[in-house]
Amino acid sequence: MQLELQLSSEAPSTGSPGTVRPGGRTARTRAAVRDAVLAGLVEHGYPGLTVEYVAEHSGVHKTTLYRRWGGVEGLVTDALDFAGEDSWTPPDTGSLQGDLRALAREVVDAFGDPANAAAPTAFIAAAFQSPRAADALHRFYSERFARCAPLAARAVERGEAPAGTDSGAVARAVSAPLFLRLFITREPIDADIADQAADAVLAAVRAGVYAPPA
């Protein structure tokens, strides 16, 4: 499950509050502000992030930031909401095992490289200190896991999973052992750990653990 937080200045083309037009001036401002928020979180962490820092690094005036985002919590929350506006879809490899392994490998790819991992890690850390950041993180992952419905539907169609298999529970289960190692037990992750996580979920799916009782 990739927590993709691109540090480019690309803005998503989907509408969002305050957007004048897709790719327009307001969207560019929002992208610049988001980039500054990510840079600040990575550099100083949530406790050290200030509106002043964001103003300086985005070129957007402090009074504009306060008016549109309210303050640091609003800035962090919007940056995370913004990250959720991408076009990510779950892997479609032709088999449930392939899809689950690809999903797990995405977590390894996203967090295995410290440069990629810095921004999502900073968001996960911020959620410990800001209830609004925690809500935004919750929204991000809920929406992302909801996108995994086709993965389970395809598996059911192919006869690889029982009818009614809960795609959200499956997607959470695949990523869980990797996030545990990254942020709780503080252990490395690699492709073997990813495959084991995927194969464990495959066995549980086959056993009907994620489907309603027959």
Place this chain on the structure above:
Amino acid sequence: MQLELQLSSEAPSTGSPGTVRPGGRTARTRAAVRDAVLAGLVEHGYPGLTVEYVAEHSGVHKTTLYRRWGGVEGLVTDALDFAGEDSWTPPDTGSLQGDLRALAREVVDAFGDPANAAAPTAFIAAAFQSPRAADALHRFYSERFARCAPLAARAVERGEAPAGTDSGAVARAVSAPLFLRLFITREPIDADIADQAADAVLAAVRAGVYAPPA
């Protein structure tokens, strides 16, 4: 997997650096300091924890704290090492499913009550900001998961698990979906979620996911 951080003044009776004698004056000092560190982490979080706070709340002089613990990072690290010196053993219910479900329920019990959850949550948060706290958290869980070896050994003996089943991987897998919901996706956990986590691991164990290839 219970991250048991009792806020009582009980000191573990096992030897530890600086302990004069089990239950003696030095052990009592360490327990008082540990309690003050936990209270400070819960109240202010790692960024707001100071040696002054710990001195005031433990009754131990600041110069003693600096001399014995070096500073805030050393205090947090030792509090976590101290928590690992308990006598926790994994559940022994007579069946692998029972043991796995009991293990998962321990996480729900430990984190379901906000009062119990505050201290371990504060440690997990501190690990994002302090490499030494991250190391201590890693040590804590490594040692705790290592204690789960008898759980897997009993299952192998009873013919419920393939020979060579990796008890550490099993214990991590049981707690992973619960920790994911608690600290990444920020979703509630309950007994049903715990049972699902346990049953998923049971299916994976039976399928040989945690055992070497036959």
